Amino acid sequence: MPSGSFPNLDVRMRGFSERSLVADALQYVDDHTCPLSPEVIPIDQAHGRVLADNALAPIDVPSFRRSAMDGYALKGAETAGAGAYHPLTFAIVGESLPGRAFEGALDAGQAVRIMTGAPVPDGADAVVPAEYATESEGQVEITTSVAPQKHVAPVGEDVTAGSTVALAGRRLRPQDIGLLASVGCETLPVVRQPQVKVIATGNEIVSPGSPRGAHQIYDANTTMLKALVERDGGITSDCQTIVDDRQQIRDALRVPGGDLIIMTGGSSVGAEDHAPTVLAELGTLAIHGIAMRPSSPTGLGRIDSRPVFLLPGNPVSCLCAYDFFAGRTIRRLGGRGVDWPYATLAATVGRKIVSAVGRVDYVRVRLVDESVEPLAVSGASILSSTTRADGFVIVPAACEGFAPGSEVTVYRYEPVA
Amino acid sequence: MPSGSFPNLDVRMRGFSERSLVADALQYVDDHTCPLSPEVIPIDQAHGRVLADNALAPIDVPSFRRSAMDGYALKGAETAGAGAYHPLTFAIVGESLPGRAFEGALDAGQAVRIMTGAPVPDGADAVVPAEYATESEGQVEITTSVAPQKHVAPVGEDVTAGSTVALAGRRLRPQDIGLLASVGCETLPVVRQPQVKVIATGNEIVSPGSPRGAHQIYDANTTMLKALVERDGGITSDCQTIVDDRQQIRDALRVPGGDLIIMTGGSSVGAEDHAPTVLAELGTLAIHGIAMRPSSPTGLGRIDSRPVFLLPGNPVSCLCAYDFFAGRTIRRLGGRGVDWPYATLAATVGRKIVSAVGRVDYVRVRLVDESVEPLAVSGASILSSTTRADGFVIVPAACEGFAPGSEVTVYRYEPVA
Numbered sequence: 001m002p003s004g005s006f007p008n009l010d011v012r013m014r015g016f017s018e019r020s021l022v023a024d025a026l027q028y029v030d031d032h033t034c035p036l037s038p039e040v041i042p043i044d045q046a047h048g049r050v051l052a053d054n055a056l057a058p059i060d061v062p063s064f065r066r067s068a069m070d071g072y073a074l075k076g077a078e079t080a081g082a083g084a085y086h087p088l089t090f091a092i093v094g095e096s097l098p099g100r101a102f103e104g105a106l107d108a109g110q111a112v113r114i115m116t117g118a119p120v121p122d123g124a125d126a127v128v129p130a131e132y133a134t135e136s137e138g139q140v141e142i143t144t145s146v147a148p149q150k151h152v153a154p155v156g157e158d159v160t161a162g163s164t165v166a167l168a169g170r171r172l173r174p175q176d177i178g179l180l181a182s183v184g185c186e187t188l189p190v191v192r193q194p195q196v197k198v199i200a201t202g203n204e205i206v207s208p209g210s211p212r213g214a215h216q217i218y219d220a221n222t223t224m225l226k227a228l229v230e231r232d233g234g235i236t237s238d239c240q241t242i243v244d245d246r247q248q249i250r251d252a253l254r255v256p257g258g259d260l261i262i263m264t265g266g267s268s269v270g271a272e273d274h275a276p277t278v279l280a281e282l283g284t285l286a287i288h289g290i291a292m293r294p295s296s297p298t299g300l301g302r303i304d305s306r307p308v309f310l311l312p313g314n315p316v317s318c319l320c321a322y323d324f325f326a327g328r329t330i331r332r333l334g335g336r337g338v339d340w341p342y343a344t345l346a347a348t349v350g351r352k353i354v355s356a357v358g359r360v361d362y363v364r365v366r367l368v369d370e371s372v373e374p375l376a377v378s379g380a381s382i383l384s385s386t387t388r389a390d391g392f393v394i395v396p397a398a399c400e401g402f403a404p405g406s407e408v409t410v411y412r413y414e415p416v417a
Numbered sequence: 418m419p420s421g422s423f424p425n426l427d428v429r430m431r432g433f434s435e436r437s438l439v440a441d442a443l444q445y446v447d448d449h450t451c452p453l454s455p456e457v458i459p460i461d462q463a464h465g466r467v468l469a470d471n472a473l474a475p476i477d478v479p480s481f482r483r484s485a486m487d488g489y490a491l492k493g494a495e496t497a498g499a500g501a502y503h504p505l506t507f508a509i510v511g512e513s514l515p516g517r518a519f520e521g522a523l524d525a526g527q528a529v530r531i532m533t534g535a536p537v538p539d540g541a542d543a544v545v546p547a548e549y550a551t552e553s554e555g556q557v558e559i560t561t562s563v564a565p566q567k568h569v570a571p572v573g574e575d576v577t578a579g580s581t582v583a584l585a586g587r588r589l590r591p592q593d594i595g596l597l598a599s600v601g602c603e604t605l606p607v608v609r610q611p612q613v614k615v616i617a618t619g620n621e622i623v624s625p626g627s628p629r630g631a632h633q634i635y636d637a638n639t640t641m642l643k644a645l646v647e648r649d650g651g652i653t654s655d656c657q658t659i660v661d662d663r664q665q666i667r668d669a670l671r672v673p674g675g676d677l678i679i680m681t682g683g684s685s686v687g688a689e690d691h692a693p694t695v696l697a698e699l700g701t702l703a704i705h706g707i708a709m710r711p712s713s714p715t716g717l718g719r720i721d722s723r724p725v726f727l728l729p730g731n732p733v734s735c736l737c738a739y740d741f742f743a744g745r746t747i748r749r750l751g752g753r754g755v756d757w758p759y760a761t762l763a764a765t766v767g768r769k770i771v772s773a774v775g776r777v778d779y780v781r782v783r784l785v786d787e788s789v790e791p792l793a794v795s796g797a798s799i800l801s802s803t804t805r806a807d808g809f810v811i812v813p814a815a816c817e818g819f820a821p822g823s824e825v826t827v828y829r830y831e832p833v834a
Contacts, residue, residue: 043625047644064632068798070686080641097689099620101632115689117621117730117798130686158799166804173830175803178732179643182800186626191817203516204534208460209603213702215481215518215536217599224595231591244515269487269547272514272532275545313534315595342739343760343833344430381485381534382575383599386592387583413590415465416760416833 014193016269016289016296017075021397022324022360025287025300029325032307035335036192036259043181048233050335055166059181060156065120067096069129069151072140074111076126076148087134087141095320096121111140120152127151156235159183177234191335195237196229197258198222201265201275202313220315225322227302231341232327233334234260244272253282253303259333261306262326265313267295275310283308291397292360294380295321314380320362321367342391342411349370353402355395365390365410372410389413426657433686433706435580438814439741442704442717446742449724449791452752453609453676460598462824463589465650466607467752470584474600477573484513486546486568489557491528491689493543493565504551504558528557537569538694544568576600583625590752608752612654613646615639616693618682619730637800638681640737648758650679650751653682661689670699670720676750678723679743682730685714692716692727700725708814709777712738713796731797737779759808759828764789770819772812781806782827789827808832 029316038052058163067073074090082088090111096102098117106112106123113135113409114120114127116139159180161164165183166176172188194340204275205219206212219241237258243250244266267288276299279285283303288299288310294317299310309326311318328338346365355361364375367390374393375385391412395401402408455469474680491507499505513519515534523529523540530552531537531544542565549561575596576582581601583593589607598604618797622636623629636658643653654675659665661683670678683692684705693716696702700720705727707715711734716727726743728735745755764829767788772778781792784807791810808829812818819825 026533026574044640044643047647062634062798066798068796070688070690099619099622099630113688116685117619117634153796153798157796158801165801170833172644173804173832174641174644175732175800175830177644178637178736179800181625181640182637182732183627184625184635202534203514205516208598208601212601213516217479217534218601220595220599222596224463224591226461227589227591227594230464243805268533271487271512273487315592315599319592319595341833356548360483379485379570379574381479381483381570383592383596384575384582387590387596413592415588415590416758 007141010144019289019291019296020287021079022290022292023140023397025290025298025325026328028286028300029307029329029340030156030332032302033329033332036194036333038189040187040189040193043185043188046188046190047174047177049188049193050233051166051170051172052189052191052335053166055180055188057159057161057163057165059183061182062153062157063155065155066153067114067118067120067127067151067349068153069127070080070116071114071129071151072111072133072142073114073120073124073127074106075108075124076146076150078108079126079128079142079145082142082145082262084143087143089139090143092135092138092140094121099195109382113140125149125152138315168278169335194259194330194333196234196330197238197240197255197261198225198229198236199240199242199252199261199263201242201244201249201263205241205265207241218404221311221313221318224261224315224319225264228322228327229330232330234330244274246274246278246358249274250282253278253308259306260326260329261303262309262311262322263308264311264318267299267310267312267388279303279308280309291312291358292320292324292362293355295324298325300325312363312380316386317380319386340411342413343416345391345410345412346407347410348407349402349404349406352404353393353395353408355401357400358397360397361395363393363395364391365393366390367410372408386413436706436708436713437704439707439709440814442707442715442737442742443745445703445717446724446746447755448747449719450746450749453611453750455606456478456609457604457606460594460602460605463605463607464591464594465635466589466605466610467650468583468585468587468589469606469608469752471581471585472597472602472605474576474578474580474582476600477578478576478599479570479574481571482572483570484531484533484535484537484544484568485570486544486570487533488531488544488546489528489550489559490531490537490541490544491523492541493563493567495525496543496559496562499559499562501560504560506556506558507554509555509557511538526688529598530557542566542569570732584631586752610748611651611676611747612674613651613747614655614678615642615646615653615657616669616671616678616680617656618661618666618680622658622682623656638728638730638735641732641736642679642681645736645739646747649747650753651747661691663691663695666691666695667699670695670725677721677743677746678720678725679728679739680725681728681735684716684727684729690714693770696720696725696727708775709737709741709779710772712741713816715742717742729797732800733803734797738805757828759830759834762808762827763824764827766821766823766825768811769821770810770825772816772818774817775814777814778812780810781808782810783807784827788826806828
């Protein structure tokens with residue numbers, strides 16, 4: 001019987017006598033995570049990043065009265081009564097182009113040829129669209145009336161100087177970036193992206209492309225985790241593959257750097273599962289063993305201020321535990337919300353989903369027409385179950401499953417954008 | 418009255434006499450787009466990319482009989498009758514660890530200590546979990562019975578050699594990447610990312626951070642378009658800002674390279690709107706003027722094999738026309754589907770949405786409780802309408818709007834992941 005330095009924590013070859021509740025594990029990770037400090041980056045790299053401070057507009061947009069149409073700027077009141085059978089004539093005294101204003105002011109009976117986006121000259125207060133105008137020999141015939149202000153965008157119509165263009169915490173979308181550019185932002189303060197260290201442990205794993213022994217397997221978790229970290233806005237700063245050796249695990253966990261550490265494999269109760277006791281030695285093993293399926297042999301803790309996630313080596317468990325705990329933490333560190341990063345769908349259970357009270361289940365499902373069916377083959381080692389499935393359903397701890405006809409929320413694996 | 422080289426196409430200062438239908442414009446872009454050629458990339462860069470060929474598994478996963486538990490491998494039939502009050506004893510003849518198999522074969526009454534993921538030795542056909550076993554002095558007492566095959570994953574349980582792991586056209590998710598890694602893929606053939614040239618035209622525009630004249634505006638479209646292109650899986654290979662000058666526009670459009678060109682500004686019927694006629698000279702201006710609001714002054718065509726999009730300079734029109742036509746083309750070139758890259762929500766109209774028969778409307782809306790309201794201020798130049806809105810509703814050409822109580826699909830601006 002192997003023994004560890006912390007016999008009260010050492011569950012190796014004895015099994016978990018007690019498992020933490022998922023809710024308590026989530027509380028633990030949330031209690032120890034807050035958004036990282038801001039960094040300032042060029043605006044054209046800010047798509048998808050989270051704004052760290054409220055962004056105020058230093059200028060009005062537009063900062064001048066702007067034509068909303070191609071046509072003729074004039075005094076709206078002077079167009080009263082104009083129509084197809086009653087054209088009115090104005091003298092063209094100049095032209096206002098975008099970026100090249102007409103510098104004078106209009107008198108009665110005058111018009112200025114104007115393009116969309118060009119400044120409306122002093123003395124004009126409306127624009128007649130080109131469709132209702134015929135120009136010849138320095139004059140223009142107008143066949144419609146326009147009220148004052150018509151087709152003239154006032155100063156600050158889009159954004160007023162001093163107003164808040166985007167709130168801190170906003171995950172920047174293309175149009176947010178556009179609006180921030182329109183008020184002149186060249187750089188933006190955004191929440192720093194979490195740097196994640198990924199350590200895969202196991203004598204049996206080899207990297208894809210490397211020679212593989214008869215009893216070895218290719219490491220699925222490292223590349224999957226890198227993709228998950230990327231999806232959640234983190235950066236995998238470092239990847240390492242090590243064998244099931246207490247000293248190697250200790251050495252890997254002791255390397256400083258990174259905002260968060262994910263270790264896969266060796267997190268359970270086997271003789272070679274050193275990670276939990278090593279973490280307890282080097283820092284804090286706050287939670288080990290969680291009442292959920294899959295992913296029960298998950299450990300959560302910290303080294304210094306860095307959250308550490310000990311995820312099971314079985315790839316489905318790894319994915320599930322990542323999504324429940326590590327992904328949530330990465331999203332929170334990066335300033336994103338705690339919502340699952342999957343589109344949801346309300347659907348009706350077609351074939352019953354079985355769980356047990358006291359345990360949270362992550363059930364891979366298929367959508368058959370509008371109804372939900374659990375996959376028949378879905379062990380924690382069957383990663384193909386997550387590629388065949390359309391998504392998953394979470395069965396809460398208080399619930400022993402869902403009968404046919406129940407309404408459930410399906411988290412869809414298919415990405416939206 | 419300005420004149421162009423193609424008087425029959427030149428709508429400058431006359432307005433569009435006829436607009437193309439959105440459906441026809443979509444048909445045109447779809448007819449001239451197919452996925453780009455494949456390229457081979459490292460698997461750890463493949464997240465979110467589109468698989469170009471079916472991926473077949475060269476190996477079984479697992480490729481050996483694998484224990485699904487930490488415990489003891491033995492012959493299941495020999496555990497019959499074991500229980501807490503009736504433990505059965507087996508002689509431990511060795512250990513099987515992940516990557517370090519027990520090389521012998523089991524005889525009757527023997528067991529091998531085994532860890533999750535380790536090869537099940539010859540002669541064993543089941544695993545008793547550690548929780549039901551007590552080991553001492555070379556023996557183990559078993560307090561549960563296990564049927565043959567229990568906790569033993571057969572060869573190929575996850576993936577069988579020769580089977581298709583992922584189909585061509587799959588947008589690769591983290592678990593797809595993991596599964597492909599598990600069969601040993603080091604690289605993957607994926608559809609090449611479209612290279613997009615973005616050209617912003619206008620005397621009035623200056624880049625954020627540059628000195629701005631009183632009648633100039635900061636260019637919102639270039640940074641917004643770069644973000645949109647990124648969202649849709651393209652790469653902005655080149656950005657250029659030029660003035661409203663026929664020769665400069667011609668020079669910019671004539672530069673070879675890129676898979677697709679987006680030009681903003683100068684696409685309408687103003688005297689300075691050179692882009693459509695220049696495109697007609699250099700290639701094909703297939704569509705100019707589309708029956709939609711906003712974005713009516715949109716032009717679509719080609720130079721050589723490259724699709725060219727002339728998008729309006731008004732930022733909301735630019736966003737909308739991008740999403741309808743350019744984004745769709747970028748997604749198709751990159752092997753993605755034509756679906757809008759927004760999560761959708763079915764909702765009920767709270768305040769009526771007004772459109773006109775024959776025209777497609779892109780209406781920015783807010784979600785108030787579960788009901789949808791159009792934004793009151795929503796001109797094509799008011800980019801802040803797209804940052805205040807929760808999303809948009811499309812009013813089809815056949816429809817003059819939606820009355821309160823109608824069920825509509827809301828495309829949500831909020832990104833999912």
